[in-house]
Amino acid sequence: MNKNEAAKTILKTQYNQQPINENGEAFAPSNIALCKYWGKRNLELNLPITSSLSISLGDKGAHTSIEVIDSHQDKIYLNNIPVANTDKFAHRITKFLDPFRTTKKLAFAINTKSNIPIGSGVASSACGFAALTKALNNLFGWNLTDTELSILARLGSGSACRSLWHGFVKWEAGIQDDGMDSYATKLNYNWPDLRIGLLLISDATKPISSTNAMLRTVNTSSFYKLWPQQVAHDLVQIEHALQIKDFQKLGETAELNALAMHATMLTSNPPILYSTPKTIEYMHKVWQLRQQGLGVYFTQDAGPNLKLLFLEQDLKKIQNTWQDIIIITNEHKS
Amino acid sequence: MNKNEAAKTILKTQYNQQPINENGEAFAPSNIALCKYWGKRNLELNLPITSSLSISLGDKGAHTSIEVIDSHQDKIYLNNIPVANTDKFAHRITKFLDPFRTTKKLAFAINTKSNIPIGSGVASSACGFAALTKALNNLFGWNLTDTELSILARLGSGSACRSLWHGFVKWEAGIQDDGMDSYATKLNYNWPDLRIGLLLISDATKPISSTNAMLRTVNTSSFYKLWPQQVAHDLVQIEHALQIKDFQKLGETAELNALAMHATMLTSNPPILYSTPKTIEYMHKVWQLRQQGLGVYFTQDAGPNLKLLFLEQDLKKIQNTWQDIIIITNEHKS
Numbered sequence: 001m002n003k004n005e006a007a008k009t010i011l012k013t014q015y016n017q018q019p020i021n022e023n024g025e026a027f028a029p030s031n032i033a034l035c036k037y038w039g040k041r042n043l044e045l046n047l048p049i050t051s052s053l054s055i056s057l058g059d060k061g062a063h064t065s066i067e068v069i070d071s072h073q074d075k076i077y078l079n080n081i082p083v084a085n086t087d088k089f090a091h092r093i094t095k096f097l098d099p100f101r102t103t104k105k106l107a108f109a110i111n112t113k114s115n116i117p118i119g120s121g122v123a124s125s126a127c128g129f130a131a132l133t134k135a136l137n138n139l140f141g142w143n144l145t146d147t148e149l150s151i152l153a154r155l156g157s158g159s160a161c162r163s164l165w166h167g168f169v170k171w172e173a174g175i176q177d178d179g180m181d182s183y184a185t186k187l188n189y190n191w192p193d194l195r196i197g198l199l200l201i202s203d204a205t206k207p208i209s210s211t212n213a214m215l216r217t218v219n220t221s222s223f224y225k226l227w228p229q230q231v232a233h234d235l236v237q238i239e240h241a242l243q244i245k246d247f248q249k250l251g252e253t254a255e256l257n258a259l260a261m262h263a264t265m266l267t268s269n270p271p272i273l274y275s276t277p278k279t280i281e282y283m284h285k286v287w288q289l290r291q292q293g294l295g296v297y298f299t300q301d302a303g304p305n306l307k308l309l310f311l312e313q314d315l316k317k318i319q320n321t322w323q324d325i326i327i328i329t330n331e332h333k334s
Numbered sequence: 335m336n337k338n339e340a341a342k343t344i345l346k347t348q349y350n351q352q353p354i355n356e357n358g359e360a361f362a363p364s365n366i367a368l369c370k371y372w373g374k375r376n377l378e379l380n381l382p383i384t385s386s387l388s389i390s391l392g393d394k395g396a397h398t399s400i401e402v403i404d405s406h407q408d409k410i411y412l413n414n415i416p417v418a419n420t421d422k423f424a425h426r427i428t429k430f431l432d433p434f435r436t437t438k439k440l441a442f443a444i445n446t447k448s449n450i451p452i453g454s455g456v457a458s459s460a461c462g463f464a465a466l467t468k469a470l471n472n473l474f475g476w477n478l479t480d481t482e483l484s485i486l487a488r489l490g491s492g493s494a495c496r497s498l499w500h501g502f503v504k505w506e507a508g509i510q511d512d513g514m515d516s517y518a519t520k521l522n523y524n525w526p527d528l529r530i531g532l533l534l535i536s537d538a539t540k541p542i543s544s545t546n547a548m549l550r551t552v553n554t555s556s557f558y559k560l561w562p563q564q565v566a567h568d569l570v571q572i573e574h575a576l577q578i579k580d581f582q583k584l585g586e587t588a589e590l591n592a593l594a595m596h597a598t599m600l601t602s603n604p605p606i607l608y609s610t611p612k613t614i615e616y617m618h619k620v621w622q623l624r625q626q627g628l629g630v631y632f633t634q635d636a637g638p639n640l641k642l643l644f645l646e647q648d649l650k651k652i653q654n655t656w657q658d659i660i661i662i663t664n665e666h667k668s
Binding site: 222223225226229230233252255256259260262263264266267269270271273275276277278279280281283284287 | 556557559560563564567586589590593594596597598600601603604605607609610611612613614615617618621
């Protein structure tokens with residue numbers, strides 16, 4: 001099954017119907033996985049080998065608007081600035097939109113406004129494709145369910161399927177070849193005191209895309225075969241920690257899960273190491289603070305940046321240690 | 335079985351006999367594992383969970399002299415400077431010597447002269463205990479075989495059993511509870527062009543001893559269960575590389591083996607990370623040089639320092655990149 005067929009399966013009788021509105025728009029929050037998504041069982045459909053669990057980043061995310069235009073090709077804007085169609089970012093959006101072109105000549109203008117630093121490893125593609133999916137739903141008037149939106153968003157970027165809600169979200173890996181059982185749902189936990197701190201280490205360029213890094217890990221890392229077991233264990237721990245609001249357990253499990261993911265990369269051939277000297281400096285700092293009794297943990301995605309987990313009560317101490325930290329309140333008044 | 339009983343088993347009828355000389359002395363080279371020793375199956379006897387393979391560091395090592403003295407306690411010197419008996423270094427030596435005291439009042443003076451930086455993570459305890467074992471053999475006139483010396487040296491420090499020879503050495507883990515089948519032997523390979531470069535990152539203090547780090551890894555790392563498989567695979571690869579002088583295969587396997595060891599530490603709870611920002615900087619530099627076509631690989635032990643593997647033909651390029659690098663020629667004219 002390809003992306004086009006997957007979209008057809010979701011849209012059913014609405015497939016190939018014209019947009020009912022002139023434009024559609026929507027916001028989607030970015031998200032950070034507390035239990036990581038690492039490894040695809042289907043590259044075309046972004047089907048994961050394991051389930052994953054994330055926390056959304058409140059009002060940090062993407063606001064996307066889309067309209068039908070009279071043109072032979074899409075017009076892509078990022079924060080109101082035109083992006084060349086040859087650009088990778090534009091190309092991904094155009095490819096994602098292909099299944100929804102009711103005629104070959106149907107083109108779109110898309111403007112993605114993001115309030116998180118692009119390429120900062122804070123899942124900008126996740127919130128981007130989630131917002132675009134919701135905007136499309138409005139443009140065409142599909143009235144899709146959250147589950148259906150989650151499946152469509154996944155076709156753009158795997159982790160996008162987790163960006164349709166605020167709070168805690170779980171993406172079930174599913175087992176079907178067509179991916180119709182691989183979507184996210186909002187979990188019924190809330191934790192108003194929980195804070196996320198973004199430590200951006202900007203001067204580093206990604207040595208390898210996350211898709212390619214996943215491929216190499218799955219194909220060459222001798223430790224990857226234990227990753228599904230690790231995830232199964234960590235998901236139970238994290239859900240339990242959310243349930244009883246055990247911050248230490250949450251932080252410890254999330255940190256170990258991230259380190260395990262990076263350990264599978266480190267044992268790939270050639271090795272993959274997203275960490276820079278600064279990343280390592282901050283890791284040691286986190287551990288040092290913890291030894292001094294402060295409740296702070298980190299998680300790290302396919303990039304050098306660290307994301308800290310801590311409680312509101314320790315905000316001042318965290319800000320005193322890292323002046324440039326970006327604080328995120330995951331609860332969102334909407 | 336304890337250390338005393340192990341020593342008794344080795345020395346047989348010579349156990350408890352008086353020294354036949356007034357003093358004994360010996361040199362032993364340090365060694366670096368190309369396939370690491372990580373994890374003990376017996377803490378008291380330093381019996382490893384897996385076999386390992388090392389390269390000795392030529393004339394870098396320890397020269398140790400020992401004599402019987404008329405005193406109620408040992409006198410320990412490091413590079414001719416007295417060390418307090420309460421010091422950890424002195425305490426380990428005194429404990430190691432206990433099985434060989436023919437009377438309770440028998441005390442020794444030991445002077446260890448080392449030409450490698452102490453605590454630099456270049457196996458100073460390995461060459462120290464190997465040299466001490468050989469010096470003891472001379473002092474007492476035991477005439478032990480290399481195999482017997484290797485077993486005795488192992489009681490002082492696991493990797494010391496590999497420091498009795500120059501060149502490439504393999505330590506067979508063995509399966510017996512008494513460790514009588516757990517000793518090293520010299521491998522019949524030589525590689526005159528092979529060079530080792532020590533990159534010392536001196537400003538870092540070890541956050542945890544290697545013995546404690548091994549314990550924590552074995553007890554808590556979810557990835558450790560794959561370590562024995564990793565070693566079994568890597569030992570075959572390394573021996574084959576040595577046999578056919580395939581430098582790329584040797585370097586690649588040694589580097590991945592070290593990274594796998596550190597990956598098991600990273601997934602311990604709490605995580606163990608010996609790398610400092612400088613370590614990570616140098617790792618990325620090695621990979622960058624390799625992408626530019628230079629044949630250079632690293633290995634890393636329980637500390638922040640990196641040890642580079644390269645061929646004599648590339649010495650100049652390596653020295654141009656790292657001015658402070660210590661170059662080691664593993665072949666030893668003796």
